[in-house]
Amino acid sequence: MKVLVTGGAGYIGSVLVRQLLHKGYNVRAFDSLMFGGEALYDVMLNPNFEFLKGDVRNAADVNRALEGIDAIAHLAAIVGDPACKKYSDLAHETNWTGSVELFEAAEKAGIKRFVFASTCSNYGKMPDPNSFVTETSELRPVSLYAELKVKFEKYLLEERKDSNICSTALRFSTVYGFSPRIRFDLTVNEFTRNATINGEQEIWGAQFWRPYCHVDDLARAVILVIESPEDKVRANVFNVGSTDENYNKGMIIEEVCKVVPNVKVNYVEMNEDPRDYRVNFDKIKNTLGYTITKKVPDGIKEIYTLLSTGIVTDSFAPKFRNT
Numbered sequence: 001m002k003v004l005v006t007g008g009a010g011y012i013g014s015v016l017v018r019q020l021l022h023k024g025y026n027v028r029a030f031d032s033l034m035f036g037g038e039a040l041y042d043v044m045l046n047p048n049f050e051f052l053k054g055d056v057r058n059a060a061d062v063n064r065a066l067e068g069i070d071a072i073a074h075l076a077a078i079v080g081d082p083a084c085k086k087y088s089d090l091a092h093e094t095n096w097t098g099s100v101e102l103f104e105a106a107e108k109a110g111i112k113r114f115v116f117a118s119t120c121s122n123y124g125k126m127p128d129p130n131s132f133v134t135e136t137s138e139l140r141p142v143s144l145y146a147e148l149k150v151k152f153e154k155y156l157l158e159e160r161k162d163s164n165i166c167s168t169a170l171r172f173s174t175v176y177g178f179s180p181r182i183r184f185d186l187t188v189n190e191f192t193r194n195a196t197i198n199g200e201q202e203i204w205g206a207q208f209w210r211p212y213c214h215v216d217d218l219a220r221a222v223i224l225v226i227e228s229p230e231d232k233v234r235a236n237v238f239n240v241g242s243t244d245e246n247y248n249k250g251m252i253i254e255e256v257c258k259v260v261p262n263v264k265v266n267y268v269e270m271n272e273d274p275r276d277y278r279v280n281f282d283k284i285k286n287t288l289g290y291t292i293t294k295k296v297p298d299g300i301k302e303i304y305t306l307l308s309t310g311i312v313t314d315s316f317a318p319k320f321r322n323t
Contacts, residue, residue: 002026002068003226006056006102007075012117012172014039014180016073016219021046023223030054030065031076035319039181056098062105071113072106073222074099080185081121083322084145095148100155107165114167115225118153120211120239121146122171123277132246132280135171135237142274153237161235168225168233173213173241173279177299178306185321188212188296191253192303193315195260205270206250211279213241214294221290228288238284242292246278252296259300 003020007013008029020027021043028050029040043049054061056076066072077095078084084091099116106114123133124140141147153169160167176188184193187210194201221240225233247255250267257263284290307315 001070001226002028004028004030004065004069004072005075006030006065006072007077008051009033009037009039009181010035010075010079011179011181011183012175012215012218013073013075015215016075016222017043017049018180019216019219019223021048024048026050028052028065028069030056030061035181035322039179042180056102057093059101059105062102066105066109066111069109069111071115071226072102072111073115073117073226074102075117077117079145080322081143081145082185084143084148086323088144091144091148095145096151099152103156103160103165103167107163111165113226114156114165115222116152116156116167116169117222118149118169118171118237119146120171120173120241120277120279121275122150122153123279124275126277129276132243132278134280135239135283157235157237166230166234169237170218170221170225171237171239172218173211173239173245175215175218176212176296176303177214177216177294178302179215182306182312183320183322184315185323187249188252188299189303191256192260192300193307195256195263196304196307197315199262200264200266201253201256202266202268203249203253204268206253206267207248208276209246209248209278210275211239211241211246211277211281212252212296213245213292214299217241217292217294220293221284224288224290232287238288238290239279239281240284240290241279241281242295243279243281245292245295247296255297256300259297259304
């Protein structure tokens with residue numbers, strides 16, 4: 001099987017590419033290289049790997065990318081609330097228009113599987129702070145990033161559910177951990193970076209919840225869906241993570257302090273946060289047998305090890321964030 005990974009040079013995409021190659025797949029990474037291509041340097045000589053520079057907004061690029069492909073892992077997007085706010089026009093063109101055109105071109109090309117990287121940010125703010133949201137809970141997007149993810153989910157799973165393509169949406173938890181395209185603007189990575197380099201971290205609204213999942217495990221979920229029986233994943237949506245891995249920001253910094261010595265934590269009271277949700281992950285576990293392999297403390301140790309060696313000379317550089 002040959003798999004196209006859109007956004008293949010990105011934070012999750014570059015990990016997914018390596019996992020697919022390790023399992024013996026033929027892989028084509030498709031990326032505009034908005035953040036460079038360094039994350040793929042070491043796989044360029046793999047005989048089962050191919051890289052194609054291009055943009056999902058460009059029909060000619062997309063048609064070239066789809067040649068000979070069996071399955072698509074669609075990760076290409078303007079990712080995160082700040083980036084979508086800053087580049088709103090580009091976000092609309094990429095996360096919505098480009099995604100629809102990619103799917104329609106994939107239909108014409110006879111591609112069998114389409115896995116869409118969505119987000120648990122779609123839940124926004126849970127109405128009951130003592131409960132957990134599930135895949136059937138109301139979606140309450142509070143950012144352009146989540147609004148566009150919800151819009152494409154509905155297109156994929158409702159409007160096009162009878163397509164000849166077997167489509168699945170994966171609502172990813174907030175990601176963390178080491179990746180060849182490392183980012184330090186993600187909560188766990190950022191807190192660990194700030195604690196390690198500056199010796200302190202300011203926490204705004206320590207009580208607000210979110211689920212977290214290691215980048216390795218998010219990538220594994222994509223492969224699991226590609227390999228699962230069609231009747232289990234067609235026109236279906238799964239939260240990706242573990243119910244035990246819901247943390248509020250106060251809990252995250254506590255875990256950081258267990259790994260990084262002598263951290264000064266400054267708590268700032270904040271009673272309003274547009275996002276606050278705890279997520280249940282029973283569906284993917286019970287339907288597909290999915291379980292995680294790493295937890296937040298593991299990711300903290302990875303980032304601390306990376307930074308404490310000094311191998312990253314400027315972890316605050318623009319290349320390590322999406323805005």
